[in-house]
Amino acid sequence: MKKVLVTGSNGQLGTYVVDQLNSDFLVIPSEKMGINSIKLDITSRKNVSEVLKKYDPDVVINCAALTNVDACERFKDKAQQINVVGLKNIVNLSTKKTKIIQVSTDYVFDGKEKMYFEDSIPNPINVYGRTKLEAENFLRGSNKDFLILRTSSVFSHDFNSFFHWVYNNLLMKNKIKVASDMFSTPTWSRSLAVAIQKSIIMNLSGLYHYAGLNPISRLHFSKLICRYFNLDESLLIASKSIDMNFVAKRPVLSNISSKKIEKEICFASLNTEHCLRQISNLIS
Numbered sequence: 041m042k043k044v045l046v047t048g049s050n051g052q053l054g055t056y057v058v059d060q061l062n063s064d065f066l067v068i069p070s071e072k073m074g075i076n077s078i079k080l081d082i083t084s085r086k087n088v089s090e091v092l093k094k095y096d097p098d099v100v101i102n103c104a105a106l107t108n109v110d111a112c113e114r115f116k117d118k119a120q121q122i123n124v125v126g127l128k129n130i131v132n133l134s135t136k137k138t139k140i141i142q143v144s145t146d147y148v149f150d151g152k153e154k155m156y157f158e159d160s161i162p163n164p165i166n167v168y169g170r171t172k173l174e175a176e177n178f179l180r181g182s183n184k185d186f187l188i189l190r191t192s193s194v195f196s197h198d199f200n201s202f203f204h205w206v207y208n209n210l211l212m213k214n215k216i217k218v219a220s221d222m223f224s225t226p227t228w229s230r231s232l233a234v235a236i237q238k239s240i241i242m243n244l245s246g247l248y249h250y251a252g253l254n255p256i257s258r259l260h261f262s263k264l265i266c267r268y269f270n271l272d273e274s275l276l277i278a279s280k281s282i283d284m285n286f287v288a289k290r291p292v293l294s295n296i297s298s299k300k301i302e303k304e305i306c307f308a309s310l311n312t313e314h315c316l317r318q319i320s321n322l323i324s
C-alpha cells in the first residue's frame with residue numbers, strides 16, 4: 041500500500057483528503073489526527089527532514105498554505121515562508137522516489153480572461169498568487185515526479201470558506217455585501233479530494249486544473265445557498281468588487297477549466313447546485 045503524507049491535514053482540503061484517501065492508501069496526516077498523526081511545520085527544514093526520514097512516503101500532498109489572501113498581502117514574509125519555502129523544503133528533503141502533489145490556485149491568473157486553461161499564461165496580481173506561482177515554478181524546475189493541481193474557491197460546510205461565511209451570516213440574520221462582478225468556479229472540497237485520490241491511482245503527473253463546472257458570481261452563488269438552505273435572500277447586498285475593501289487585489293474572473301483532467305481520471309467536474317444539494321443532505 042502506498043504511503044501518503046498529507047501536510048496541512050487540519051485545514052479544509054487536508055481534512056477531506058485524509059478522509060477520502062484512507063480506504064486506498066496508508067495515510068499519514070501531518071497534524072493531530074488519529075494515532076498515526078505527526079506534527080509538521082513545513083517551514084522548518086529540521087522538522088520536514090525528520091518527518092520525511094521517519095515515514096519515507098511515496099507521495100506527499102502539500103495542502104499546507106497561508107490561504108488568507110489579505111493576510112498574505114499584509115504579511116509577505118510569512119506568505120513567502122509557508123507558500124514557497126515550505127514547498128522547497130519538501131522538494132529538497134524528500135527522496136527521488138517521492139512524488140509531490142502541490143495544490144495550487146486560480147489566483148496565479150490576472151482575471152482578464154473568461155476561462156483559464158493549463159496553457160494560459162499566469163500573471164498573478166497579489167502576493168498570494170505570486171507565492172503560489174513561485175512554488176509551482178520551483179517544483180516544475182526540480183527533478184521530482186510532480187503533480188500541480190490548481191483549484192478555485194474551495195468550499196465546504198464545516199471549514200472557513202465563502203460558503204461557510206455566507207451560510208453562517210444569513211443564519212444569524214446578518215446583512216452581507218457580496219460581489220456581483222467576481223466570478224469563479226467554486227469547488228466542493230469533497231470532490232477535489234476525490235480528484236486527488238483518482239490522480240494518485242492513475243499516477244497522473246504534470247499540471248492540471250480541477251474545479252467546479254460552472255463559472256458563477258459570488259452573488260449568484262450566495263443566492264443558490266439561500267435557495268438550498270432556506271435562507272433569506274433579502275439579506276444579500278449586491279455590491280461591486282471595488283466596494284469590498286479588500287486589502288489585496290483579486291482577479292475578477294477566476295474560472296478554470298477541468299476538461300484536461302476529467303479525461304485522465306474519468307471523474308467529472310461538478311455543478312455547484314449538485315454540490316449544494318449534497319451538502320444540504322449531509323447537514324439536514
Ligand SMILES: NC(=O)c1ccc[n+]([C@@H]2O[C@H](COP(=O)([O-])OP(=O)(O)OC[C@H]3O[C@@H](n4cnc5c(N)ncnc54)[C@H](OP(=O)(O)O)[C@@H]3O)[C@@H](O)[C@H]2O)c1
Nearest residue numbers: 048050051052053081082104105107143144145191193194
Ligand atoms: N480555499 C480556497 O478557496 C483555495 C482556492 C484555491 C486553491 N487553494 C489551495 O488549496 C490548498 C488547501 O487550502 P485550504 O482551503 O484547505 O486552506 P486552509 O483551510 O487554510 O488549510 C491550510 C492548512 O495549512 C496549515 N498550515 C499553515 N502553515 C503551515 C505550516 N507552516 N506548516 C504546516 N501546515 C501549515 C494550516 O494550519 P493552521 O490553520 O494551523 O495555520 C491549515 O491547516 C492550499 O494550497 C491553497 O492554496 C485553496
